[in-house]
Amino acid sequence: MMALPVPLRGLPGPGEPTRDEGSGGALSASLHWLHRLLGWQVDVTRHRYGALADDEYRGLYVPDREADLLGAPGWGEGALPPELRARRAALASERAAWDRAGEAGDAPNGELAPLKRLARLFRLSAFEEDVLLLGLAPEIDLRFERLYAYIQDDVTRKRPSVDLALRLLCPDPAARLEARRSFAPGSPLLRHHLIQVFEDGQRLPPLPGQFFKPDDRIVAEVLGQADTMLDPVIGPYCSLSRPARTMADLVVPPELRETLSRLVARPARHERGPILALQGSYGSGRGAIADAIAAELAVPLLAVSLDRLAASDLDPRETLERVLREAVLRGAAIFWHQAERLLQDEAVTPVDGGGGSIRPASAGPWRGALLAALGNHPGWAFLALEGGWEARGALGAAGGRFLRVDVPPPSYGAREALWRNRLGADAPDEATLAALASTFRLSGGQIRDAVAMARSVAGARGEGPRAEDLYAACRAQSSGRLDLLAHKITPTYGWDDIVLPADHVGQLHEISAQVRHRRTVLDTWGFDAHLAMGKGLNALFAGPSGTGKTMAAEIVAADLGLELYKVDLSSLVSKFIGETEKNLDRIFTAAREANAILFFDEADAIFGKRSEVKDAHDRYANIEVGYLLQKMEEYDGVVVLATNLRKNLDDAFVRRIHTAIDFPFPEEPDRRRIWDKVFPASAPLDETVDLGFLAQRFKLAGGNIRNIALLSAFLAAEEGEAIGMGHLMRAIKREYQKMGKLLTESDFGPYFAQVRG
Incomplete structure (x- = not known):
C-alpha cells in the first residue's frame, strides 16, 4: 500500500492553536x-x-x-x-x-x-x-x-x-x-x-x-489574491472601477438628478437591486449616471462590453454567469454596455407569402443569457439603451425591478458649458461657442470626442484648434449610422448660385435664421415651455424638376455648417406591417444623432391626397403617413420635403408644415441669370455664344441648363475648341431627346439645320 504522508508541516497538529490572525x-x-x-x-x-x-x-x-x-x-x-x-x-x-x-x-x-x-x-x-x-x-x-x-x-x-x-x-x-x-x-x-x-x-x-x-x-x-484580478474568461470584455463621481457632478436636468437621488435613497422594495434601463444616445451620460449611483452606494462598478462578448466564441450563458459571479464577489453593480442590440426581441418576417403577419425572430442565445443574468443578479444593474425597450414579461419575476430612465441630450446651456469646459484655454470667442452649441446638438461624449479630434488636427500644424477645425470635428461626430440609411450630399453651392425671386431667397435666409437663433428664442426667451412638439423646422420646397429645390437645401446646409442627407421615401416603404414605421424610426434616430438636415425628395409619393379607406392596406398607408408626420414633429432638426406637384399634397399635411417655398419655372430674365452663372470663369467660352438667345428661345429649368452647359463643355474639349454655339446646340438636342421634346425650328431658329439631322 502507498505510504501514509507525514503530518503536514506548517499546519497545526491536533489541538494546536492557529498562529495566523x-x-x-x-x-x-x-x-x-x-x-x-x-x-x-x-x-x-x-x-x-x-x-x-x-x-x-x-x-x-x-x-x-x-x-x-x-x-x-x-x-x-x-x-x-x-x-x-x-x-x-x-x-x-x-x-x-x-x-x-x-x-x-x-x-x-x-x-x-x-x-x-x-x-x-x-x-x-x-x-x-x-x-x-x-x-x-x-x-x-x-x-x-x-x-x-x-x-x-x-x-x-x-x-x-x-x-x-x-x-x-x-x-x-x-x-x-x-x-x-x-x-x-x-x-x-x-x-x-x-x-x-x-x-x-x-x-x-x-x-x-x-x-x-x-x-x-x-x-x-x-487566498486574498484577487484585488486587481478579474476572471480571466471575462477579463478582456470587462472593467472594474470604483467611481468617485457624485450626483452633483452630473450634467443632467435637475429633475433627472432628483429622480436618481430618490432611487438611491429610497428603502429597497425588493431584496435585489433595481434594473435601471438608461435610455439615451451615445455620449449622453449613461455611464456617468451609473458611476454616480455606484459612488453614492459606495460599491464598485463592473462594466461589460456586450457587443464584444457577442462577437466572441464564448458560451453565452456560462460567460454571463461568470460576470454575475464576479459582481457578487466584488459586491459590484453591473453596467451592461450596448444592451439594446441583444435585447431587441422582435423582427418582422413574412408569413404565408408575406400577407402582412408578423412573428418574433430569435435574437440568439446571448439575448436569453442576458435576460437570465438580469433576473439573477442580486445587486444594481444598468442597461445602456439607445432605443425604447420594455421588459414586457421577458424578465419574468424580475420584471418588477425594471425601471426605465430617459437620459435627454444636453440643453443648449449645458452644451455651451461642456464646450467651454472641454476646450479650456483653447476656447474660441463667445459667438463661436454659442454657434457650436446651437448648431450641433451633440452629447457630452460627442463634444469630448470633437474637441480631441480638433486638437489632433490643429496639433499637426503646431497650434490650437481654429473654428473651422471645431466645425469639421462636429460634422465628423455627426456622421455615423445615417450614412447607411440615406445618401449624403456634400454642398457645393452658395447664396450667389441660386436664381429665385428675391422674396423666395428671403424665405431661405429665414430658415437659416430660425436654426441659427433657435436657442435664443426657445431657451433664452422661453418659447420652449410653450411648445410640446414641433421644436424643429419643417419646410416644403414645391416646384417642377430642376428648379433648384436640392440646390436650395444644399445652400441652407452649407450656410449652417450642417450635414445634408437625401432620403428615398420609396426605399423606406415596406409591404410588411410595421416595418415602414421601423425604417422611419431608424432614419430619424440616426438623423438626431447626426444633427443632420433630412431632405425627402418627391414627397408626394407618400404625402399625396389620402384615398378613401376601402381595405386594410389603405388604412395602413394612412397610418404610415401619420407616423411620418409624427416623427417630423418630434424631430428638433430641419426636415425638407420636396415635391414636383404641390397640388397633389394632402391639405392636412400642408397645414402642419412650418415654411412652404415655391420654386417657379424660370422666366426669361431668370433663365438669363442662370446661363450667366452656369459657366465657370475658367471655362473657355467662344465670343459667338449668345446667352440671350439661349434664354429667350429655350424654356428650360436650371437643372436642364446645367446639364447642357456640362455636356457642351465635354463636346468642346473633345474637339479641342472653346465652347461654342454649335456645341451648345448639340447639347440642347440631347437634353430635348432626354426630355421627350420635339426639336422645332421655332426653338432653334438659325441653328435648326445643325440639329435636324
Whole structure:
C-alpha cells in the first residue's frame, strides 16, 4: 500500500492553536479541521481493511479479503469503535459551532472566514462549503494530494472525487444520496462556477467517480489574491472601477438628478437591486449616471462590453454567469454596455407569402443569457439603451425591478458649458461657442470626442484648434449610422448660385435664421415651455424638376455648417406591417444623432391626397403617413420635403408644415441669370455664344441648363475648341431627346439645320 504522508508541516497538529490572525487564521483553522478529518478517515480505512491496509499493491488488484468485505452486509462498513465514533462526533460538533458563530455574525479574530463569506454570498449549505474546502486544500498545500490518493486507494487520484466528498462529509447513505444534489448542474456550486467537475480518464464514469476542483478565480478569492484580478474568461470584455463621481457632478436636468437621488435613497422594495434601463444616445451620460449611483452606494462598478462578448466564441450563458459571479464577489453593480442590440426581441418576417403577419425572430442565445443574468443578479444593474425597450414579461419575476430612465441630450446651456469646459484655454470667442452649441446638438461624449479630434488636427500644424477645425470635428461626430440609411450630399453651392425671386431667397435666409437663433428664442426667451412638439423646422420646397429645390437645401446646409442627407421615401416603404414605421424610426434616430438636415425628395409619393379607406392596406398607408408626420414633429432638426406637384399634397399635411417655398419655372430674365452663372470663369467660352438667345428661345429649368452647359463643355474639349454655339446646340438636342421634346425650328431658329439631322 502507498505510504501514509507525514503530518503536514506548517499546519497545526491536533489541538494546536492557529498562529495566523484574521481571515488567514480562519482559513488555517479550517484546513487544520480538514486535516484532522482526513486523519480520521485514514484510521477508519485501516480499521476496516486491517492488514490489507499495509499492502503495498493495494489499489492495483482486489484481494479475496477485500472482496469478502465488499460482499458483506453494508459493504463491510460495520460499526466503528467508540474511539473513532467519538472523534467523528467531536469534529462534527466543532463544525457545527463554526456555523452557529457564522449565523450570529461572529468570526475568528473579528473577520469573516473566506469560505464562510463565499457560503453567504452564494447561499451554500454546510456540505457545499466543506466541498469547497476539500477542493481548495491542495491549492494551498500539495501534501493534501497525497492524502487524497491514499484514502482513494490510487496514487493517480490526487484530486477529491465526488465519492470522497460524500463519504467524508455525510454521516449515512441517506445523507449521501441527498448531497448528490450539490453536484447537479443547477446547484450553487456549479451554477456559479465555484467548482469544476471533470472525468479522469474513465469513459462515462458515474457521478461519484468524477473529480472536482475549485475554479481558479475562487482560489484567488479565498487566498486574498484577487484585488486587481478579474476572471480571466471575462477579463478582456470587462472593467472594474470604483467611481468617485457624485450626483452633483452630473450634467443632467435637475429633475433627472432628483429622480436618481430618490432611487438611491429610497428603502429597497425588493431584496435585489433595481434594473435601471438608461435610455439615451451615445455620449449622453449613461455611464456617468451609473458611476454616480455606484459612488453614492459606495460599491464598485463592473462594466461589460456586450457587443464584444457577442462577437466572441464564448458560451453565452456560462460567460454571463461568470460576470454575475464576479459582481457578487466584488459586491459590484453591473453596467451592461450596448444592451439594446441583444435585447431587441422582435423582427418582422413574412408569413404565408408575406400577407402582412408578423412573428418574433430569435435574437440568439446571448439575448436569453442576458435576460437570465438580469433576473439573477442580486445587486444594481444598468442597461445602456439607445432605443425604447420594455421588459414586457421577458424578465419574468424580475420584471418588477425594471425601471426605465430617459437620459435627454444636453440643453443648449449645458452644451455651451461642456464646450467651454472641454476646450479650456483653447476656447474660441463667445459667438463661436454659442454657434457650436446651437448648431450641433451633440452629447457630452460627442463634444469630448470633437474637441480631441480638433486638437489632433490643429496639433499637426503646431497650434490650437481654429473654428473651422471645431466645425469639421462636429460634422465628423455627426456622421455615423445615417450614412447607411440615406445618401449624403456634400454642398457645393452658395447664396450667389441660386436664381429665385428675391422674396423666395428671403424665405431661405429665414430658415437659416430660425436654426441659427433657435436657442435664443426657445431657451433664452422661453418659447420652449410653450411648445410640446414641433421644436424643429419643417419646410416644403414645391416646384417642377430642376428648379433648384436640392440646390436650395444644399445652400441652407452649407450656410449652417450642417450635414445634408437625401432620403428615398420609396426605399423606406415596406409591404410588411410595421416595418415602414421601423425604417422611419431608424432614419430619424440616426438623423438626431447626426444633427443632420433630412431632405425627402418627391414627397408626394407618400404625402399625396389620402384615398378613401376601402381595405386594410389603405388604412395602413394612412397610418404610415401619420407616423411620418409624427416623427417630423418630434424631430428638433430641419426636415425638407420636396415635391414636383404641390397640388397633389394632402391639405392636412400642408397645414402642419412650418415654411412652404415655391420654386417657379424660370422666366426669361431668370433663365438669363442662370446661363450667366452656369459657366465657370475658367471655362473657355467662344465670343459667338449668345446667352440671350439661349434664354429667350429655350424654356428650360436650371437643372436642364446645367446639364447642357456640362455636356457642351465635354463636346468642346473633345474637339479641342472653346465652347461654342454649335456645341451648345448639340447639347440642347440631347437634353430635348432626354426630355421627350420635339426639336422645332421655332426653338432653334438659325441653328435648326445643325440639329435636324
